[in-house]
Amino acid sequence: xxxxxxxxxxxxxxxxxxxxxxxxxxxxxxxxxxxxxxxxxxxxxxxxxxxxxxxxxxxxxxxxxxxxxxxxxxxxxxxxxxxxxxxxxxxxxxxxxxxxxxxxxxxxxxxxxxxxxxxxxxxxxxxxxxxxxxxxxxxxxxxxxxxxxxxxxxxxxxxxxxxxxxxxxxxxxxxxxxxxxxxxxxxxxxxxxxxxxxxxxxxxxxxxxxxxxxxxxxxxxxxxxxxxxxxxxxxxxxxxxxxxxxxxxxxxxxxxxxxxxxxxxxxxxxxxxxxxxxxxxxxxxxxxxxxxxxxxxxxxxxxxxxxxxxxxxxxxxxxxxxxxxxxxxxxxxxxxxxxxxxxxxxxxxxxxxxxxxxxxxxxxxxxxxxxxxxxxxxxxxxxxxxxxxxxxxxxxxxxxxxxxxxxxxxxxxxxxxxxxxxxxxxxxxxxxxxxxxxxxxxxxxxxxxxxxxxxxxxxxxxxxxxxxxxxxxxxxxxxxxxxxxxxxxxxxxxxxxxxxxxxxxxxxxxxxxxxxxxxxxxxxxxxxxxxxxxxxxxxxxxxxxxxxxxxxxxxxxxxxxxxxxxxxxxxxxxxxxxxxxxxxxxxxxxxxxxxxxxxx
Amino acid sequence: xxxxxxxxxxxxxxxxxxxxxxxxxxxxxxxxxxxxxxxxxxxxxxxxxxxxxxxxxxxxxxxxxxxxxxxxxxxxxxxxxxxxxxxxxxxxxxxxxxxxxxxxxxxxxxxxxxxxxxxxxxxxxxxxxxxxxxxxxxxxxxxxxxxxxxxxxxxxxxxxxxxxxxxxxxxxxxxxxxxxxxxxxxxxxxxxxxxxxxxxxxxxxxxxxxxxxxxxxxxxxxxxxxxxxxxxxxxxxxxxxxxxxxxxxxxxxxxxxxxxxxxxxxxxxxxxxxxxxxxxxxxxxxxxxxxxxxxxxxxxxxxxxxxxxxxxxxxxxxxxxxxxxxxxxxxxxxxxxxxxxxxxxxxxxxxxxxxxxxxxxxxxxxxxxxxxxxxxxxx
Numbered sequence: 001x002x003x004x005x006x007x008x009x010x011x012x013x014x015x016x017x018x019x020x021x022x023x024x025x026x027x028x029x030x031x032x033x034x035x036x037x038x039x040x041x042x043x044x045x046x047x048x049x050x051x052x053x054x055x056x057x058x059x060x061x062x063x064x065x066x067x068x069x070x071x072x073x074x075x076x077x078x079x080x081x082x083x084x085x086x087x088x089x090x091x092x093x094x095x096x097x098x099x100x101x102x103x104x105x106x107x108x109x110x111x112x113x114x115x116x117x118x119x120x121x122x123x124x125x126x127x128x129x130x131x132x133x134x135x136x137x138x139x140x141x142x143x144x145x146x147x148x149x150x151x152x153x154x155x156x157x158x159x160x161x162x163x164x165x166x167x168x169x170x171x172x173x174x175x176x177x178x179x180x181x182x183x184x185x186x187x188x189x190x191x192x193x194x195x196x197x198x199x200x201x202x203x204x205x206x207x208x209x210x211x212x213x214x215x216x217x218x219x220x221x222x223x224x225x226x227x228x229x230x231x232x233x234x235x236x237x238x239x240x241x242x243x244x245x246x247x248x249x250x251x252x253x254x255x256x257x258x259x260x261x262x263x264x265x266x267x268x269x270x271x272x273x274x275x276x277x278x279x280x281x282x283x284x285x286x287x288x289x290x291x292x293x294x295x296x297x298x299x300x301x302x303x304x305x306x307x308x309x310x311x312x313x314x315x316x317x318x319x320x321x322x323x324x325x326x327x328x329x330x331x332x333x334x335x336x337x338x339x340x341x342x343x344x345x346x347x348x349x350x351x352x353x354x355x356x357x358x359x360x361x362x363x364x365x366x367x368x369x370x371x372x373x374x375x376x377x378x379x380x381x382x383x384x385x386x387x388x389x390x391x392x393x394x395x396x397x398x399x400x401x402x403x404x405x406x407x408x409x410x411x412x413x414x415x416x417x418x419x420x421x422x423x424x425x426x427x428x429x430x431x432x433x434x435x436x437x438x439x440x441x442x443x444x445x446x447x448x449x450x451x452x453x454x455x456x457x458x459x460x461x462x463x464x465x466x467x468x469x470x471x472x473x474x475x476x477x478x479x480x481x482x483x484x485x486x487x488x489x490x491x492x493x494x495x496x497x498x499x500x501x502x503x504x505x506x507x508x509x510x511x512x513x514x515x516x517x518x519x520x521x522x523x524x525x526x527x528x529x530x531x532x533x534x535x536x537x538x539x540x541x542x543x544x545x546x547x548x549x550x551x552x553x554x555x556x557x558x559x560x561x562x563x564x565x566x567x568x569x570x571x572x573x574x575x576x577x578x579x580x581x582x583x584x585x586x587x588x589x590x591x592x593x594x595x596x597x598x599x600x
Numbered sequence: 601x602x603x604x605x606x607x608x609x610x611x612x613x614x615x616x617x618x619x620x621x622x623x624x625x626x627x628x629x630x631x632x633x634x635x636x637x638x639x640x641x642x643x644x645x646x647x648x649x650x651x652x653x654x655x656x657x658x659x660x661x662x663x664x665x666x667x668x669x670x671x672x673x674x675x676x677x678x679x680x681x682x683x684x685x686x687x688x689x690x691x692x693x694x695x696x697x698x699x700x701x702x703x704x705x706x707x708x709x710x711x712x713x714x715x716x717x718x719x720x721x722x723x724x725x726x727x728x729x730x731x732x733x734x735x736x737x738x739x740x741x742x743x744x745x746x747x748x749x750x751x752x753x754x755x756x757x758x759x760x761x762x763x764x765x766x767x768x769x770x771x772x773x774x775x776x777x778x779x780x781x782x783x784x785x786x787x788x789x790x791x792x793x794x795x796x797x798x799x800x801x802x803x804x805x806x807x808x809x810x811x812x813x814x815x816x817x818x819x820x821x822x823x824x825x826x827x828x829x830x831x832x833x834x835x836x837x838x839x840x841x842x843x844x845x846x847x848x849x850x851x852x853x854x855x856x857x858x859x860x861x862x863x864x865x866x867x868x869x870x871x872x873x874x875x876x877x878x879x880x881x882x883x884x885x886x887x888x889x890x891x892x893x894x895x896x897x898x899x900x901x902x903x904x905x906x907x908x909x910x911x912x913x914x915x916x917x918x919x920x921x922x923x924x925x926x927x928x929x930x931x932x933x934x935x936x937x938x939x940x941x942x943x944x945x946x947x948x949x950x951x952x953x954x955x956x957x958x959x960x961x962x963x964x965x966x967x968x969x970x971x972x973x974x975x976x977x978x979x
Contacts, residue, residue: 528950560606566910586976
């Protein structure tokens, strides 16, 4: 058992692209955890998708050995954190496993909202903070100015900031020493009953879930019978160890250490982030604080493009869920789209990742409905229903009022984009709180937003109007009353449930007009006139008409070449499987996909 | 049981950009080699036809440009046909002619060898439109061809027209219609231009160099053609076929009503004894195989579903429609069984389909939408 005086548990906090992964690579290299041959760019991100998007979706922990200038060998546990607003809670649990963080700021980009938000999380967890100014080798680096932002932000001295370039390796030696000197060793009593914090888990089809954990008190070893505080299920430990580049089994893990554990856990949903593991027979008296069962924030119907693929889609979702406890899905039927699933996601990014994985790994072509948040509907009979799908919205006559999730958010921007950003915020129903100027070059705008208004394309818009400089962060949602309506799209008088949305009354007309027009262009002409309407209850807001097709007949049945014409017919019949039937109207997939992408 | 015979003449003087029938540029030597192969194919094919079925109801020589064929090509071919088959007393013998490759001697010769239904590929009377089709004939060629047919005493002849040409307006179509009706041919085929995949025309259309009339204009053109034809005593007996009573093309009807037919030459199709097969669309392979005494055949599926789809698809293109009794006898079930019940009901309600006790047929408003209707209807 290692003396915990020589353990350092830490994370890296950085905005996307500020060099977190490259810095992690340098630390691995410098401590010789990775040989040159094994060194890929950004070793911590092991999913292709993460690599492509340059973000870390699943956090991992890696152990490094570092021989410090005091000749003592230290055990470093670098705990990686997801770098996106969708995963705030996961970040908070990863940070709860640390005693310190490296606050990495790009010397050219400066401090961004994401970084500020994670810094607050670190401060709340009483972590030691080592400010690191990265990318100082860049020609566009503004080290003086950004250093000032950092000192303003954490109230440290300018001299405490470490200057480095993860790319060139400059300053890495000093950083390693700072980790030893400035981050305290973990507290915790190894003689007490086991208390271990779960901060991540990864599914392994052979061994069950690999649980990543930090031992806060006590110790755990193979053969121990453990239980999870949140649901009480018990398991027997197969293996404990730490992760270097591969798993390295250890005899035990004890207070202060970070590592992994296998216990034949079949479902990752049993390994909830933030949960506490203790002994089954001699449990600790209370769990560690801070556990929250993660709830999906964004909901969308996922339907197979071809009805026959339903079973395959279900199997694919089941497999994804094995490794992703935050994904939820329940069967759902739509008159237009047939059998599918209502899926819950942590946020838009999470949704996009699931969609891409379904497409890439499971070869599924899917149609998804317009995503929405979860609403609380207060009925006149004093009951409250939770609605995560427009089709579940009760009749308007029964509704007293509706609440929707709001979030408090901070936008950090150079002041010259303020006007345009505030216009965007107003357009997104933002409630203005205040503006602060921590430095003359930066404004921090505080707004409360309906979650539904900022989860879609708000971030992209914000980036584009601020030429990439503004950044956004928001907190955990709360509910507030809102003037919401259900907007239906009717085709020849029949509502197309898959196109219904819940929307603010003030925005309904514009949305309805734009969607009906878009559908008019995308729905192919049929033998009959097709009338597309947008309606709230019985009131029609917008209307568009697809003229009937007047002629569609091949002029010539080529000599005796009947085969060719028949094969064309057969191909059309095959294509028909992809068409969705609304009454007599056949609708291809494009309008459904386009409805999702509607500009507002 | 009788048979129809199609012979493909795969040569043209120049290749038109819209056409995707199998053809190659005409050469005298090639024609001779082709003749030898064709005669071999005829000999081999006849062996597969039961003796009692070796009676021809109709012959159709198409192309390509069969009016380019030399006298001795035609003579040898007709001699062979006469040797192998009995010809029905009322044999219909159609022959496709490009107006510019016709003179009185040739037409007389065709008459002599038995052709009794020349078909003139006039397509349009507008030189500018003809140019977009790469057609080389002039206005006087068209008039002369029809004049010659009359002068030589052909009671039956046909004119092939095309509408929906690039830059064709309603006015230009109306001019064409008036011209063709003024010539009073007993039979008119009025095809809508189809932009076929891989043709030079398709490239021009895709590249935006040529613009076709839109769907509404095409529909109006088709309706206009149908109405004018009716007014002048022509009966629409199939999507694109108009005839004075008694002058329907028996050969084509056989395709649509699924009688037996034998096709010879590269790309030619056959339907004999409920089996569909075709020759490869490649002249050199055709010649090579036949020089070894092998027919270059590709067989289509034998599935009953395919035959049913075809019967519905073809039946609904004709004015008569699908004959219930014939369908039931052939497939052992009523035609409704092969159709989507709900769709059928909706289409009847909408006035696109008119069923009666003997037939199911498309109405005048249904026929222009035949493809759309068939796609929805076939199970």
